[in-house]
Amino acid sequence: MSQWDIVVAGAGHNSLLTAAYAAKAGFKVLVLEGAPRIGGDTTCEELTLPGFIHDPCSTAHNLIQNNPLMRNNELQLDQYGLRYLYPDPVFTMPFRDGRSITMWRDLDRTCAELARFSPEDAEAYRELLNDWQAMAPIVNDERENPPQPPQEIAARTAGSKLGLRMLEIRQSTALDIITQRFREQHVRAFFAWIAFMTLHPLDEPETGLLAFSLVAGRQRFSWILPEGGSIRLPLALASVIEENGGTILTSQPVTRIVVEGGRATGVETADGSAYAASKAVVSTIHIVQLPGIVGEENLTPQFRAGIERWKPSLSMFAAHYALSEAPRFRTESGSMESVTMGGLQSLDSLHRMLTGYRTGRLDLDDPVFLAITPTVIDTSRAPAGKHTFKLISFLPYQLAEGPQHWDLVKDQVADRLFEALAPLTSNLSKRIVLGRNVASPLDMERRNPANWRGSCHGGASTPDQSGYFRPVEGWSTYRTPIEGLYQTGACTHPGGSVSGLPGRNCAAILLQDLGSSLDKAIHLKERVT
Structure with missing residues (x-):
């Protein structure tokens, strides 16, 4: 059995971030990824034709820009090929009525x-x-640290x-x-379309801050994306890990976390390999x-009960295209290319989409869109x-006919959305x-x-599944x-999206x-021995 200080199960951007800090601190780190490439939902593939680099899931890297990782350049990822572009x-x-609204990086121009x-x-x-500027210090501090009990959050909020x-x-x-x-x-x-971009239903309680934070983030950082594709972030983190003595292995899905005497002591992978961890195991397994990986008997009844109540969040349907020219979107000043296009005709359209999600019904007559053409800025x-x-578009995983029905209808759905x-x-x-x-929601899974x-956001961010209660009350540290x-x-x-905060925290x-x-x-200059 190979011996390491820390073994990390999964190579998404959060687990790579945890591994990078640990390797920088001098610990001997091994990262095991089940897929052929690192990145999880922040990766790239030639999904359509050779030479066309697509992001299967995340493209925008907005939330991570306010992470101290980036804000203070803690790991100097810019030295490892990570460069961001600001459309x-x-x-x-x-x-559809011929009107249009465009957000520009210049605030005055957006207001015009x-x-x-x-x-x-x-x-x-x-x-x-x-108002967001007055609230941001409190919210950012909460996100950048393990969550506090609700009563402490309420007291800090009231004192803002x-x-x-x-x-x-x-x-x-x-x-x-x-x-x-x-x-x-x-x-x-x-504004509803922007606030919805972390896939939280906007009609649910305690979503009010989204109307501030996501709008302000887009206005400040644009629809920021990494040059070369979403995988550039994981690749930069991987370079930090390897430069500091760590190892990353792909096509090695973790099938068991070994628990001995109540302590995690290593992992086993699908091919039968075993890797011992003398100090810790870090999991990014859903x-x-x-429970199936660690053994239910090793978890407390309260923890198991919390997992059994876990609720999914909204799911995405994505069609990736290789095009001979960039789409030009109609605006009142003429058609224009844009890295990002938002499609929400009205608040009624949002209600229809949420109703479809909750009932397992495909409503394609008035779809909500997110359309991205990264090559407008990144050739x-x-x-x-x-x-x-x-x-x-944002369509239900659990169709009335069952999720397997997606295999029969996904191409027709893609045609309808395109039309x-x-x-x-x-x-x-x-x-x-x-x-x-x-890629239907079933394909995403x-x-x-x-x-x-x-x-792709782990699970719903309802009040009972956020902050102090994520993933389970009493175990949010x-x-x-x-x-x-x-x-x-x-x-x-603090949940899904490309923030890197779960990894840093x-x-x-x-x-x-x-x-x-x-x-x-x-700041460590020498490795721990």
């Missing part, structure tokens, strides 16, 4: 777009951003610059915030699958003059399509076991009931328990 426009939103619909709403947008107003915002639905602050229907749809992702294009989007462009048609790859029930076993990834605080706890710290990892 301008941020995104455009054409409507909104003022065409309502000068009052343009001013309300500035007020919303100002906005006082009880912030507490009211936190408890509200995002839709309530949007309808209270904005009056014009197109403007409401514009929390629902964890390295396709042959010269050609483009990659990803068309996403629904085409009128919002001046050139999107089969004429410019060179190749296509369709098949390609990555962490995408349980088609969700990245530790588990098994000594020496730590959990990171989208099932832990887990590293902080892990290193603290091992007598080290993040600060030592960042």
Whole structure:
């Protein structure tokens, strides 16, 4: 059995981040990934044709920009080939009635777009951003540390610059915030679409902050994406790990976490290999699958009960295209190329989509879209003059006929979505399509076991499954009931998306328990012996 200090199960961006800090702190680290390539949901593949580099799941890396990892350049990832691009426009939103709204990196220019619909709403947008500045320090501090009990969060919130107003915002639905602050229907749809981009149903309680944080993040960082594809982040982290003596093995799915005397002591992989961990095992295995890997008898009844109640989040349907030219979206100032396009015709459209998700019904008459053409700003992702294009909608994994029904209908669904989007462009048609790859929510689960029930965000972020309760009440500190076993990834605080915060937070706890710290990892010059 090979011997390591720390063995990490999974090579998504969060687990790689935990591993990178641990390796920098001088520990001997091994990362085992079940797929042929690292990255999990932050990876790249030639899904359509050779030379066309697609992001199967995540493309935008917005949330990670405010992580101290990036904010303070803690691991100097820019020295390992990671370079971010800032599209301008941020995104455009054409409507079927011929109107359009475009977000630009320049705030005044964005406000001018909104003022065409309502000068009052343009001013309300500035007020919303100002309010976020008052709330951001508290929210960011919460996200960058293990979560506190709800009563402590409420007390800190009430003591903020906005006082009880912030507490009211936190408890509200995002839709309530949007309808209270904005009056014009197109403007409401514009802000609802942005607030929905972490796939939280906006009509649920305690989603109010999304109407502030996601909007402000897009305005500040644009629809930021890594040059060369989403995998550039995992590749940079892998370089840090390997440069500091760590090892990464792919095509090695972990099938068992070895528990001896109540302590995690290593792992076994599908080919029968065994790897001992003298200090810790870090898991990014989906929390629902964890009992089968560690043995239910090794988990407490309370922990098992929490897992059994785990709820999935919204799921994505994605069609990837190789195109001969970039889509040009219709705007009131003429058709334009844009890295990102948002499609939400009205708040009623959002309600229809959420109803379809909750009932397992495919409603394709008024779909909600996210369309991304990375090659508008990053020509390295396709042959010269050609483009990659990803068309996403938000459709249920659990169809009324069962999830397996997706295999029968996914191509027709992709056709319907393409046809629904085409009128919002001046050139999107089969004429410019060179190749296509369709991924239903069921396919998302098949390609990555962490995408349980088609969700790339780990699970729902409802109040009972967020913060202090994620993944299970009493176990939100990245530790588990098994000594020496730590959990990171989208099932832990603060949840899904490319934030890197579950990985960094887990590293902080892990290193603290091992007598080290993040600060030592960042500044350590010599390896531990």
